Structures are given as C-alpha cells and as structure tokens.
Amino acid sequence: MIGDKILIGKFYPSNSYLHRLDARAKVMATFLYMIALFIINDWLAYALFSVIFVVFILLAKVPLSMIWQGLKPVLVFVLITVVLNFFLISGDVIWSWGVLHITTQGLSQGFAMGLRLFLLVGFATLLTLTCSPLELTDAIEKLLSPFARIGLPANEIAMMMSIALRFIPILFEETNRIMLAQKARGATFSQGGVLHRARQLLPVIVPLFVAAFRRAEELAEAMEARCYHGGVGRTKWKLAVWKTQDSLYLCGFLALFALSILWRVWG
Amino acid sequence: MSKTYRITAVAMMVAIMAIFAQIAIPIPISPVPLTLQTAGLIIAMVIFNWRESSLAMLVYILLGSVGVPVFSAGKAGLAVLAGPTGGYLYGFIAAALIGSSLLAHVRANTKHRLFKAYICVAFALAVMFCCGMLHFCLIMHVGLKEAFMLTILPYLPLDILKIAAFTPLAWKVKQSLHKQYPKIF
Numbered sequence: 001m002i003g004d005k006i007l008i009g010k011f012y013p014s015n016s017y018l019h020r021l022d023a024r025a026k027v028m029a030t031f032l033y034m035i036a037l038f039i040i041n042d043w044l045a046y047a048l049f050s051v052i053f054v055v056f057i058l059l060a061k062v063p064l065s066m067i068w069q070g071l072k073p074v075l076v077f078v079l080i081t082v083v084l085n086f087f088l089i090s091g092d093v094i095w096s097w098g099v100l101h102i103t104t105q106g107l108s109q110g111f112a113m114g115l116r117l118f119l120l121v122g123f124a125t126l127l128t129l130t131c132s133p134l135e136l137t138d139a140i141e142k143l144l145s146p147f148a149r150i151g152l153p154a155n156e157i158a159m160m161m162s163i164a165l166r167f168i169p170i171l172f173e174e175t176n177r178i179m180l181a182q183k184a185r186g187a188t189f190s191q192g193g194v195l196h197r198a199r200q201l202l203p204v205i206v207p208l209f210v211a212a213f214r215r216a217e218e219l220a221e222a223m224e225a226r227c228y229h230g231g232v233g234r235t236k237w238k239l240a241v242w243k244t245q246d247s248l249y250l251c252g253f254l255a256l257f258a259l260s261i262l263w264r265v266w267g
Numbered sequence: 268m269s270k271t272y273r274i275t276a277v278a279m280m281v282a283i284m285a286i287f288a289q290i291a292i293p294i295p296i297s298p299v300p301l302t303l304q305t306a307g308l309i310i311a312m313v314i315f316n317w318r319e320s321s322l323a324m325l326v327y328i329l330l331g332s333v334g335v336p337v338f339s340a341g342k343a344g345l346a347v348l349a350g351p352t353g354g355y356l357y358g359f360i361a362a363a364l365i366g367s368s369l370l371a372h373v374r375a376n377t378k379h380r381l382f383k384a385y386i387c388v389a390f391a392l393a394v395m396f397c398c399g400m401l402h403f404c405l406i407m408h409v410g411l412k413e414a415f416m417l418t419i420l421p422y423l424p425l426d427i428l429k430i431a432a433f434t435p436l437a438w439k440v441k442q443s444l445h446k447q448y449p450k451i452f
Binding site for chain 2: 006010077081088137156164198202206208217
C-alpha cells in the first residue's frame with residue numbers, strides 16, 4: 001500500500017561510509033558526477049567513471065539487487081540508445097544491409113552512449129539509496145536557500161514537501177472512499193471510451209479537491225494559531241553537521257570534474 | 268490568500284498529483300495506461316496562478332527525486348529525473364508556468380472560453396513535450412527527428428484526447444472550488 005512505504009521511499013538504511021556523509025555533500029557530488037559524464041568523450045574516461053561507480057557501490061554496502069531495481073526500467077532505453085547510434089552515425093562502414101549501415105564510429109559511439117546512460121541512472125540511484133527522504137529534503141532546503149533572493153522560497157518548499165508527504169496517505173484513503181461511494185451509486189471506471197471515463201472521474205475528482213482544500217484551510221488555521229509565520233529563522237530538531245570527511249568527499253568530486261574538463265580540452 | 272494557506276494549498280495539490288500518478292486506467296487502444304498525472308497538471312494550471320502552479324510542480328518533482336514514490340507507477344529518485352523520460356517531469360514546471368499565465372487571460376463567462384482554454388492547455392503541454400524531447404535527445408544521443416518519432420508521434424492521438432477530456436474537467440473543478448471558497452479561487 002502507498003502509505004506503508006512512502007516515508008522510507010527508496011532508502012536502504014545502513015551505517016556505511018556513504019550513509020554517514022552529509023546529504024548536501026552527496027547531492028552536490030552526484031550532480032558533479034552526472035555533469036562530468038556529459039563532458040567526457042574518451043573510452044579511458046568512461047572506464048574511470050565505471051570504476052568509480054563500482055567502488056561507490058561497494059562503499060555504500062547496499063545489496064546489488066537494489067541497484068538492479070533502479071537500473072531495470074532504463075535497460076530498454078540503453079538498448080535503444082546503443083542500436084540507434086549503431087545505425088545513425090556515419091563513418092567507415094563495416095556491415096550493411098539495404099539502407100542500414102553499421103560503422104566503426106557508430107559501434108564505439110553506441111556503446112559509449114549506452115554506458116553513459118547506465119552510469120547516469122546508476123549513480124543517481126545510489127544517492128536515493130544512501131540518503132533518507134528527510135535528509136535529502138533538509139539538504140535541498142539548505143542548497144536552495146541562496147535562491148531566496150530571486151524569489152524561490154527554499155524553506156516554504158521544504159515545508160510544502162513535508163506537508164505533502166504527510167497528506168498523501170490521508171488523501172489516498174479519501175480517494176478510495178470516494179471511488180467506492182461512486183461505485184455504489186453505479187459509476188463504472190473501466191468501461192467506455194476515454195471521454196466517457198474522464199466524465200466518470202468528475203464525481204471523484206471534484207469532491208477530492210473540495211476535501212483537500214478544506215484540509216488545507218484547517219491546517220493553515222491551525223499553523224497560524226500556533227504562530228507559524230513563514231519559515232525564516234525556524235530552528236531544526238535534527239541538525240546536519242558538515243564534517244571534514246564531507247569536505248574531502250566533495251573536493252574529490254570537484255577534482256574529478258576538473259579532470260574531465262581538462263581531459264576533454266587536451267585529451 | 269494568506270502565506271500559510273498558500274503553503275498548505277500547494278502542498279495538497281502536490282499530494283493529489285502524487286495520488287493521480289498512481290491511478291492507472293487501462294485503455295483498450297494503447298499499451299500505456301492512462302494515468303491522471305496530466306489531469307493533475309491541467310487542473311493545477313486552471314485553478315492556481317502561475318506562481319503557485321509552477322511551485323506545486325517543482326515541489327512534486329523534488330519530492331519524487333528525494334526518493335518518495337510519487338512518480339507514475341510508484342517510481343522515484345533522482346534517477347527518474349536524470350533518465351530518458353525525465354524531461355517530461357521538469358517540463359511540468361514550464362507547462363504549469365506558461366499554462367497558468369495564459370489561462371489567467373481567459374475570463375469566466377466570456378464567449379468561447381472553453382475553446383480558448385483548450386488552446387492554452389494544448390500550448391502548455393506542447394512546451395512540456397518539447398522539454399521531454401530535448402532531454403531525450405541529450406540523454407540518448409539521438410537526433411531530433413528520431414526523438415520525435417519515438418516519444419511524441421505514437422502518443423499524439425492519446426494526448427489530444429487527454430486535452431479534450433481533462434480541460435472541461437479542470438474547468439468544472441475550478442467552478443466548484445469557486446462556489447466553496449469564493450474568496451480564494
């Protein structure tokens with residue numbers, strides 16, 4: 001059921017080196033790794049990035065089956081990437097059949113792009129396996145706070161995320177209840193054309209929205225009665241502490257990023 | 268709308284988006300089931316102003332990327348956003364921003380208002396598809412033509428049906444919310 005697994009998300013609790021790092025460092029490092037993947041264009045560099053990925057799987061001490069679960073949905077896309085690049089890139093032809101040609105350039109490009117997609121998704125999976133949703137929410141709030149000056153309210157966003165998280169199971173139950181009630185009145189949700197089905201949904205969606213915004217109103221009043229006045233200056237129950245190893249970790253990825261740029265320019 | 272109420276209302280919209288993404292209705296003509304995600308996006312565009320609707324979509328995407336299973340079929344994580352279909356997700360933000368700003372000019376009780384709303388929604392969704400397609404090109408390293416053939420063309424009839432079905436629905440939601448909460452909507 002949606003309510004049971006929603007708080008844990010994709011997180012795998014453990015006490016590995018990666019789990020102990022600050023979520024902010026991990027988010028920034030993941031972005032650096034992902035951008036660097038688009039900068040490199042050399043097989044040796046791809047090999048280096050693959051080795052880093054494998055090392056971090058070992059450091060994270062998460063079961064391989066969980067990484068595999070994250071990667072499974074993109075495998076078909078990896079295959080499409082490889083095949084499309086095989087046939088679409090011109091160069092020295094090594095095999096041809098009718099209008100289809102495979103070139104040596106296409107072959108190497110196809111595998112490289114497939115590997116890139118694989119590493120991209122794999123490394124991103126590692127982030128959500130080693131940070132809990134709450135840690136990541138705090139990290140996003142901290143990382144977005146400089147953007148408050150251009151009108152992006154970081155603390156409001158974090159508050160909205162927590163409220164949404166809390167209300168998903170409640171509204172889910174409410175949706176089920178409304179759907180059952182309409183079924184009892186003779187609604188059919190799995191018959192007829194798309195337009196008919198959409199019309200059948202109207203008596204579900206309207207009460208759901210009215211109920212949701214009534215809850216929003218009540219919650220806002222309750223918060224204001226307890227003197228909530230926006231997020232600025234609010235203190236936290238759990239404080240994330242930035243340690244030396246977080247700085248080292250981030251520096252490592254900055255170095256990797258710089259190396260990728262140099263590799264691309266002079267490689 | 269007070270600041271606190273804005274926060275809670277947008278949060279509820281996010282929760283509804285999360286639920287809509289899980290409700291799949293099988294369709295006889297298509298292998299991909301119809302999720303209500305698009306309906307959620309269109310309703311958000313119609314009932315909120317540009318600031319709130321785009322904020323709702325941003326929060327929805329952030330909630331999914333921190334690992335809460337709110338994307339379609341219970342998917343989650345930054346991996347979905349970085350993956351080949353991630354462009355559609357951040358396309359939601361652009362679509363909400365543009366759709367709401369355009370729809371703000373469509374006043375109630377004017378002539379052809381539903382027709383105008385269709386145009387606004389179709390334009391906003393086209394922006395979302397462009398984001399999705401460009402992201403697909405970048406991630407999969409294919410040309411625009413191939414990306415169009417793979418990601419847009421097969422789903423075009425269904426998407427037109429979705430716009431046709433969900434825009435009047437969103438309008439009805441707005442009207443009933445207006446009746447319940449005349450000060451806000």
